Amino acid sequence: MPKSKTNHRKSHLGSRRQPEVSRAAILQAAVEEFARDGIAGARTDAIAHAAHVNKALLYYYFKDKEDLYQAVLDQVFSDLLEKIMRALAGPGSPQQRILAYAGAHFDYIAENQLYPRIVLGEMTRMRLGKPHSFGRITMRYFTPLFQKLAELLRDGQKTGEFRAVDPEQFVPSMIAVIVFYFNSAPIMKLMSGKDPFSPERLAVRRAAVLDFISAALFCPSAAGKGELK
Amino acid sequence: MPKSKTNHRKSHLGSRRQPEVSRAAILQAAVEEFARDGIAGARTDAIAHAAHVNKALLYYYFKDKEDLYQAVLDQVFSDLLEKIMRALAGPGSPQQRILAYAGAHFDYIAENQLYPRIVLGEMTRMRLGKPHSFGRITMRYFTPLFQKLAELLRDGQKTGEFRAVDPEQFVPSMIAVIVFYFNSAPIMKLMSGKDPFSPERLAVRRAAVLDFISAALFCPSAAGKGELK
DNA sequence: AGTATCTAACTAACCGGTTAATTAGTAATG
DNA sequence: CATTACTAATTAACCGGTTAGTTAGATACT
Numbered sequence: 001m002p003k004s005k006t007n008h009r010k011s012h013l014g015s016r017r018q019p020e021v022s023r024a025a026i027l028q029a030a031v032e033e034f035a036r037d038g039i040a041g042a043r044t045d046a047i048a049h050a051a052h053v054n055k056a057l058l059y060y061y062f063k064d065k066e067d068l069y070q071a072v073l074d075q076v077f078s079d080l081l082e083k084i085m086r087a088l089a090g091p092g093s094p095q096q097r098i099l100a101y102a103g104a105h106f107d108y109i110a111e112n113q114l115y116p117r118i119v120l121g122e123m124t125r126m127r128l129g130k131p132h133s134f135g136r137i138t139m140r141y142f143t144p145l146f147q148k149l150a151e152l153l154r155d156g157q158k159t160g161e162f163r164a165v166d167p168e169q170f171v172p173s174m175i176a177v178i179v180f181y182f183n184s185a186p187i188m189k190l191m192s193g194k195d196p197f198s199p200e201r202l203a204v205r206r207a208a209v210l211d212f213i214s215a216a217l218f219c220p221s222a223a224g225k226g227e228l229k
Numbered sequence: 230m231p232k233s234k235t236n237h238r239k240s241h242l243g244s245r246r247q248p249e250v251s252r253a254a255i256l257q258a259a260v261e262e263f264a265r266d267g268i269a270g271a272r273t274d275a276i277a278h279a280a281h282v283n284k285a286l287l288y289y290y291f292k293d294k295e296d297l298y299q300a301v302l303d304q305v306f307s308d309l310l311e312k313i314m315r316a317l318a319g320p321g322s323p324q325q326r327i328l329a330y331a332g333a334h335f336d337y338i339a340e341n342q343l344y345p346r347i348v349l350g351e352m353t354r355m356r357l358g359k360p361h362s363f364g365r366i367t368m369r370y371f372t373p374l375f376q377k378l379a380e381l382l383r384d385g386q387k388t389g390e391f392r393a394v395d396p397e398q399f400v401p402s403m404i405a406v407i408v409f410y411f412n413s414a415p416i417m418k419l420m421s422g423k424d425p426f427s428p429e430r431l432a433v434r435r436a437a438v439l440d441f442i443s444a445a446l447f448c449p450s451a452a453g454k455g456e457l458k
Numbered sequence: 459a460g461t462a463t464c465t466a467a468c469t470a471a472c473c474g475g476t477t478a479a480t481t482a483g484t485a486a487t488g
Numbered sequence: 489c490a491t492t493a494c495t496a497a498t499t500a501a502c503c504g505g506t507t508a509g510t511t512a513g514a515t516a517c518t
Contacts, residue, residue, distance in 0.1 A: 018467090019466080019467065022467080022468085035353075036354070037267065037269045037354065038266070038267060038269065038270065038350075040266045040267065040269050040270025041267060041268075041269025041270060043502090043503070043504095044503075044504060044505085045502095045503070045504090053468080053469095054468065054469045054470080055469090055504090055505085056468075056469065056470085056505085056506080056507090057467080057468060057469080058505095059504090059505065059506080060466095060467075060468075064504080064505075065504070065505090117353045120349055120353055120412060121350070121353050123412045123413055123415065123416060124346045124349055124350050124353075124412055125265075125266065126415045126416075134415075134416075135419055138416050138419045138420065139419075142416055142419075142420065143420055146420060163444065165437075165440070165441075166433075166437060168417075168421065169433065169434060169437035169441075170437070170441070172409060172410055172413050172417065173406045173409070173410075173437065173438070173441050175409070175413075176405040176406050176408070176409030176410075176413075177402045177405050177406060179405075179409075180401060180402070180404070180405030180408075180409060181401055181402075181405075183349060183352045183353055184352055184401050184404075184405075186352065186355045186363075187352060187355075187363075187367050187371055188397075188401065190364055190367045190368075190371075191367065191371065191372055191375060192397065204395075204398065205398060208394075208395060208398035208399070208402065209402070211394070212394075212398075212399070212402050212445050215392065215444060215445045215446075216441050216444045216445040217444075220449035247493090248492080248493065251493080251494085272476090272477075272478095273477075273478060273479085274476090274477075274478090282494085282495095283494065283495045283496080284478090284479090284495090285479085285480080285481090285494075285495060285496085286493080286494060286495075287478095287479095288478090288479065288480075289493075289494070293478075293479075294478065294479090459518100460517100460518085461516100461517085461518085462515105462516085462517080462518095463514105463515080463516075463517090464513105464514085464515075464516095465512100465513090465514085465515100466511105466512090466513090466514095467510100467511080467512080467513100468509105468510080468511075468512095469508105469509085469510075469511095470507105470508095470509085470510095471506105471507090471508090471509100472505105472506080472507080472508100473504105473505090473506075473507095474503105474504100474505095474506105475502105475503090475504090475505105476501100476502080476503080476504095477500100477501085477502075477503095478499105478500095478501085478502095479498105479499085479500090479501100480497100480498080480499075480500100481496105481497085481498075481499095482495105482496095482497090482498100483494105483495085483496085483497100484493105484494080484495075484496095485492105485493085485494080485495095486491105486492085486493075486494095487490100487491085487492080487493095488489105488490095488491090488492100
């Protein structure tokens with residue numbers, strides 16, 4: 001692999017003189033490390049090593065561990081929110097749109113299984129009294145999503161497609177059903193032996209999630225109008 | 230500072246010559262500390278201080294931090310499982326029994342809000358490939374509960390009360406709805422301003438959970454037979 | 459074109475505070 | 489006096505963060 005005269009053969013070739021490559025590598029490594037053990041358990045040494053970068057470089061690009069963590073959260077949530085909002089803004093009846101949302105949310109997580117770990121971990125970590133470094137994230141990402149979903153639920157209730165559920169209760173329940181599987185997957189694996197992340201199992205789960213939500217939300221009278229396959 | 234020979238009230242009065250008191254104090258303090266930040270973030274100093282005990286005493290009763298953590302998990306789960314199993318073993322139709330279970334599970338968590346933090350934290354922490362120190366817990370506590378619930382679901386399907394859901398999919402969904410609220414509570418608080426743990430809000434949530442499960446599971450034909458109040 | 463200057467990108471080595479764990483012992487009890 | 493319960497003091501490792509540089513390329517000047 002001749003690489004012009006200025007060949008610097010260390011082993012961490014991947015990232016010399018390439019700021020955004022290095023920065024992205026750090027961020028990706030940080031996502032994985034933070035997903036594993038949260039901010040407390042994450043090791044800056046491990047992040048640096050995984051990114052094939054010297055540890056000091058973390059502090060070149062980010063103020064400190066907390067700042068890096070915030071950057072990770074921002075990346076995770078902005079990406080997620082963008083995809084979900086697009087699905088929510090699509091055409092169709094409230095039934096079709098809520099299922100489109102749920103499917104998109106599920107699909108996104110299925111492709112990025114680290115993300116719910118970070119989210120749930122962070123939720124679990126933030127206490128009610130404490131100063132909330134997570135508050136920024138809530139305002140910027142959760143609130144818009146929540147309100148859009150609540151609005152959609154009210155729409156469906158107006159058309160008579162949805163049961164008279166309280167959005168403030170229904171939205172978290174729905175998200176729970178979508179997300180929880182990926183966190184409990186290791187236990188399912190232990191119990192069933194099967195790999196919960198295989199394409200077949202994911203397809204089964206996806207269908208089950210949509211069925212669960214449909215049954216819990218749609219009026220019995222007007223059944224079978226959503227896309228269930 | 231005169232200090233008669235048998236005078237040992239230093240400040241850690243609570244626990245001299247009282248092995249089980251000390252041990253229990255350590256365990257309770259450990260539950261709270263582990264719930265906050267997981268095993269990685271928990272500080273043995275903090276546990277000892279909260280238990281009004283010298284740190285070395287932790288190592289008198291427990292081999293190391295990991296061992297203490299396992300003891301905490303055992304206490305949490307055995308307690309939870311016992312209460313839930315009792316509710317599951319009660320009398321009544323499958324409809325009534327599944328709602329009794331869900332209500333009991335909800336109530337238990339409402340009273341011990343630290344527990345789902347530990348559980349979810351632990352789920353999040355265990356990776357698919359890694360050696361599973363959590364496997365013991367799974368076998369001892371999760372599997373029996375899961376199988377009992379699956380059995381109940383099949384019972385209800387036989388009597389025609391329940392829809393033809395796949396227990397392997399439905400059980401995790403149901404647990405998700407019951408549990409998730411307590412983990413997302415801090416965010417809900419930020420968004421709504423209201424305290425998600427106030428008795429009124431808990432009652433509302435409890436009703437919503439039972440309604441959600443009822444709607445998702447019970448056959449539309451045979452509605453309104455469970456206890457919904 | 460060549461070279462001097464400048465700077466962004468990056469690293470090796472280290473530092474001091476923290477933390478899990480140990481040790482060596484003291485005090486109570488039967 | 490032997491065993492159980494418990495602690496002060498200590499240690500070794502770890503870990504977040506810093507520092508003092510080096511390297512590679514861009515720009516300026518000749």
